[in-house]
Amino acid sequence: MAKTDMKISVRNLHKKLGPRQVLRGIDLDVAKGQSLVVIGGSGSGKSVMLKCIIGLMKADKGEVVVDGRNIARHTEADRRFMTKQSGMLFQGSALFDSLRIWENVAFRLLHAEKSSRKAAQKKAMECLAQVGLAPEVGDLTPSELSGGMQKRVSLARAIASDPQILFFDEPTTGLDPIMADVINNLIVERVKALGATAISITHDMASARKIADEIAMLYQGCIIWRGKPDEIGNSDNPMVDQFVNGRAEGPITMSVKHV
Amino acid sequence: MNIFAATGNLTLDALRETGRVSIFAGQGALAWFSGPFYWRAFFGALVRIGFTSLPVVGLTAIFTGAALALNIYDGSLRFNAETFLPQILSVSIVRELGPVLAALMVAGRCSSAMAAEIGTMRVTEQVDAMSTLAVDPFKYLIAPRILATTLVLPLLVLTADIIGIYGGYLVSVYALDFAGPVYIQNISEFIEARDVVTGLIKAGVFGFLISVMGCYYGYTSSGGAQGVGSATRTAVVASAVVVLASNYLLTSLFVQV
Ligand SMILES: Nc1ncnc2c1ncn2[C@@H]1O[C@H](COP(=O)(O)OP(=O)(O)O)[C@@H](O)[C@H]1O
Ligand SMILES: [Mg+2]
Numbered sequence: 257m258a259k260t261d262m263k264i265s266v267r268n269l270h271k272k273l274g275p276r277q278v279l280r281g282i283d284l285d286v287a288k289g290q291s292l293v294v295i296g297g298s299g300s301g302k303s304v305m306l307k308c309i310i311g312l313m314k315a316d317k318g319e320v321v322v323d324g325r326n327i328a329r330h331t332e333a334d335r336r337f338m339t340k341q342s343g344m345l346f347q348g349s350a351l352f353d354s355l356r357i358w359e360n361v362a363f364r365l366l367h368a369e370k371s372s373r374k375a376a377q378k379k380a381m382e383c384l385a386q387v388g389l390a391p392e393v394g395d396l397t398p399s400e401l402s403g404g405m406q407k408r409v410s411l412a413r414a415i416a417s418d419p420q421i422l423f424f425d426e427p428t429t430g431l432d433p434i435m436a437d438v439i440n441n442l443i444v445e446r447v448k449a450l451g452a453t454a455i456s457i458t459h460d461m462a463s464a465r466k467i468a469d470e471i472a473m474l475y476q477g478c479i480i481w482r483g484k485p486d487e488i489g490n491s492d493n494p495m496v497d498q499f500v501n502g503r504a505e506g507p508i509t510m511s512v513k514h515v
Numbered sequence: 516m517n518i519f520a521a522t523g524n525l526t527l528d529a530l531r532e533t534g535r536v537s538i539f540a541g542q543g544a545l546a547w548f549s550g551p552f553y554w555r556a557f558f559g560a561l562v563r564i565g566f567t568s569l570p571v572v573g574l575t576a577i578f579t580g581a582a583l584a585l586n587i588y589d590g591s592l593r594f595n596a597e598t599f600l601p602q603i604l605s606v607s608i609v610r611e612l613g614p615v616l617a618a619l620m621v622a623g624r625c626s627s628a629m630a631a632e633i634g635t636m637r638v639t640e641q642v643d644a645m646s647t648l649a650v651d652p653f654k655y656l657i658a659p660r661i662l663a664t665t666l667v668l669p670l671l672v673l674t675a676d677i678i679g680i681y682g683g684y685l686v687s688v689y690a691l692d693f694a695g696p697v698y699i700q701n702i703s704e705f706i707e708a709r710d711v712v713t714g715l716i717k718a719g720v721f722g723f724l725i726s727v728m729g730c731y732y733g734y735t736s737s738g739g740a741q742g743v744g745s746a747t748r749t750a751v752v753a754s755a756v757v758v759l760a761s762n763y764l765l766t767s768l769f770v771q772v
Contacts, residue, residue: 307643310647312646336649339646339647339648339649342647343647344644344647346643347640350639350640351641351644352636352641353635353641354632363645363648363650364649367551367650367655368649369649413644
């Protein structure tokens with residue numbers, strides 16, 4: 257496929273953190289309006305990869321091309337270009353705990369886009385409704401909500417400015433299966449409604465199957481497999497097999513010390 | 516490792532840290548002049564730092580003024596100079612004790628709070644989330660706190676000066692048999708604007724340094740609750756030390772011997 261069809265192209269991305277070479281040459285392409293899910297074990301560098309793409313971390317080497325513009329040099333303008341059109345749901349929700357829920361959702365409108373408080377509150381309430389939360393929730397603070405509700409608020413905050421690119425970092429981790437499925441449905445629905453391009457990270461296979469147009473697997477800092485969700489069951493890749501079936505025995509070894 | 520290498524490494528680490536704090540302070544101050552300024556965050560910080568520090572600063576000042584009056588009286592009796600008590604007391608408070616004690620109280624209360632707040636936001640990724648929402652954490656979290664502390668500490672010190680002198684007044688009049696009007700007249704004839712103003716300039720510098728320390732250690736903290744805990748501790752110790760050290764430097768600038 258020609259490079260220009262791609263909303264996001266990642267080329268040869270490297271990142272070292274402390275003594276550890278976390279990313280060793282990531283290559284990824286996501287076409288406009290597609291939803292890519294990246295799976296991989298805990299600590300395999302999924303969050304680091306996402307942070308390098310969105311511009312929260314500076315990659316050591318490689319390119320991140322968004323709409324034909326390489327933003328990996330990480331200048332002020334690059335970061336503004338990226339944040340302007342993207343939204344992210346963080347692994348731990350990362351809601352501002354000193355602010356009320358509606359102020360969280362409307363944060364960008366209030367402080368970056370200079371909307372009036374009234375207009376921002378109205379938009380926040382709409383977004384809360386879109387993720388299935390009652391208007392009363394708007395006046396609570398994050399600590400008064402359950403984990404599942406916090407994820408919903410975080411989703412509402414990410415979509416509040418109608419972004420073209422969405423990033424989801426383990427949106428369902430730590431939720432019960434039913435709530436996880438609710439979040440998955442919301443993600444699929446919202447991404448479709450916005451026509452957005454999405455990159456999600458998860459180690460929850462049910463979630464991956466549900467929200468992915470394509471799945472890629474990250475292992476030891478590289479993308480080792482990529483395919484459609486229905487192909488992942490017979491990928492002919494022993495590492496993917498082991499991950500999908502959740503076996504402790506196989507080519508992937510967790511460094512667990514046996515006593 | 517030999518002792519020279521160890522000393523050298525320690526020195527280099529300290530210099531590196533000083534460099535990083537200086538860059539941070541510069542960025543924090545620059546953020547006042549460029550782009551959006553978050554008034555709501557600024558006034559919030561002003562109230563939290565200034566208003567809520569009043570009781571503790573007032574208490575510190577009144578007891579210190581009272582104790583100082585007794586000590587000065589007792590000391591100056593030895594060479595029959597006890598009539599100068601009001602003058603000595605007021606100049607000590609206005610130039611030295613007001614700024615330093617108020618700054619130390621604010622260092623304990625506010626630099627720790629800043630380090631804990633910003634540190635918690637850092638380790639729970641709220642700082643990152645803010646960036647992805649197109650709001651610069653430097654402008655939203657750091658700049659308003661630094662500006663608020665720099666502006667409000669002189670006001671707190673002025674209050675501490677007045678209350679401290681009043682503490683001295685209470686002891687002088689009710690325990691040491693000074694005449695109230697004479698005490699006040701002596702002070703107002705003796706104190707010069709220079710005494711008060713240098714104290715307030717000190718206070719502004721202290722406010723800047725205290726908030727820079729609180730914000731810096733919070734902003735750079737990592738590693739969960741323990742990281743935030745140690746950031747908080749470091750912030751308090753560092754801000755107390757820079758207050759005391761810069762106090763000497765500023766005093767030696769103001770007092771030409
Ligand atoms: N800020 C950081 N400093 C140092 N090491 C980090 C940092 N962030 C992540 N790491 C390390 O990078 C590796 C990958 O982390 P991460 O991307 O969070 O994993 P996950 O795939 O579970 O999201 C881990 O070994 C982690 O210890
Ligand atoms: Mg992660």
